[in-house]
Amino acid sequence: MKPFRLERLVDNRPAEGVFRVNRALFSDPKIFDLEMQHIFEGGWVFLGLASQAEQPHDFFTTTIGRVPVLITRDKRGVLRAFVNSCPHKGARIASQPSGNARVFVCPYHSWSFSSAGENRAIKWERAGCYAEGFHADDHGLKAIGAFGEYRGFLFGSVKADVPSLEDHLGEARHMLDLIADESEDGVELVPGRVRFRFAANWKMQLENCSDQYHFTSTHPSLIKVLDRRAKEQTADVVESSLGGADFWKGGDEGIVGGSFSFDNGHVMTWGKMEANPSLALFEQRAALLEKFGAARTAWMFNMRNLTLFPNAQVAVNAATQLRVIRPIAPNLTEMETWCLVPRGESATARRQRIRQYEDFFNPTGMAIADDNAVYEECQAGMTDAGNGWLQGHARGLAGTKPGGNDLSNMIGMKAVSSIAGPSQLADETLFQSYYRAWAARMAQVVA
Ligand code: FES
Ligand SMILES: [Fe+2]
Structure with missing residues (x-):
């Protein structure tokens, strides 16, 4: 792919009285893909309000760029944010916009997860002839890279390596x-x-x-x-x-x-x-x-x-x-x-x-x-x-x-x-x- 040149996309010269944005930013599919990767999936984005998951086991779903995200409040009242994807074959384990669930059961092969994201059960595990390598894996939901709350407003990042939420805001x-x-x-x-x-x-x-x-x-x-x-x-x-x-x-x-x-x-x-x-x-x-x-x-x-x-x-x-x-x-x-x-x-x-x-x-x-x-x-x-x-x-x-x-x-x-x-x-x-x-x-x- 031919590399983009930033100065051809954003002409940032305010001291010279010039600031212009190129039309390509609004229409080029290659730029859009890069935005998903590096803007939405590359740093903090807003997720929702803490009050959307008020009670233990409440949840709501959203996205960070192309990544489906599940926000839960676990039984101890702790808010958590996961990639909404089953470790087995990737299905979304919560498809509703919001609800209350002690246990999330995957619609495909019924692996189940607690509201704290831990794997509760793997269907027919004992008869499954799984090898050691499988048991060594964590079968829980994957937490997103960073998750934070500021006065009831929730933010998350797929990438872990981000500044603190306070610095971002x-x-x-x-x-x-x-x-x-x-x-x-x-x-x-x-x-x-x-x-x-x-x-x-x-x-x-x-x-x-x-x-x-x-x-x-x-x-x-x-x-x-x-x-x-x-x-x-x-x-x-x-x-x-x-x-x-x-x-x-x-x-x-x-x-x-x-x-x-x-x-x-x-x-x-x-x-x-x-x-x-x-x-x-x-x-x-x-x-x-x-x-x-x-x-x-x-x-x-x-x-x-x-x-x-x-x-x-x-x-x-x-x-x-x-x-x-x-x-x-x-x-x-x-x-x-x-x-x-x-x-x-x-x-x-x-x-x-x-x-x-x-x-x-x-x-x-x-x-x-x-x-x-x-x-x-x-x-x-x-x-x-x-x-x-x-x-x-x-x-x-x-x-x-x-x-x-x-x-x-x-x-x-x-x-x-x-x-x-x-x-x-x-x-x-x-x-x-x-x-x-x-x-x-x-x-x-x-x-
Ligand atoms: S994809 Fe979730 S149990 Fe198979
Ligand atoms: Fe308007």
């Missing part, structure tokens, strides 16, 4: 703290998950979560509905700061949004949102102010879109959505999404949150379907790799500053770079972090 962990601090009992998922696919590269989703530039262009019908609701004041759902056309008008509105880039490809974009009674979290505002003070509480109400490279996104506006990106092919991606909630909120707040979630986030809501449609338009236009460089990573380059700013200082969060400004700034420099992390992981194989 770095300063982006402050954003997880803000979410976890919404409740003393942490966060959980509203039961029922949504899974959908779009016919485009996974990096379309990676970028779009932080793409404020598209909002008025891609979601005009949503904006019209929000404006009408605001005018008529008839709706029982009130939207986020991204709501009506007013937010995007431009002019001298001062600083109302911006972004922060962190190490290892993690980024966050934010928009100013005042605490108001239409938000489910508002009922806890007084308690949050008392516990965390004005600065952290104000941050908890801001609109925030966090991406933890390469596969997790938490979008916080009126409601909070957790998104997990699963690449299937260069031009096919599967998404799993959930409504992420603080435990213990009132039934009224929960109801309000779920209505707002459905309104904006679900594929049946008013935003996600628009996004998926434009991803597919991009992919259709991306097939001509010969077209070369994209120009979609340049907005904000002349205004980006190294380090954080007053807003990140307020909560003791450091950033690699930051930018803040009016709504029409719509920064694109934060995407550059993705591609620097992409290039760092791919550098192992791409010359």
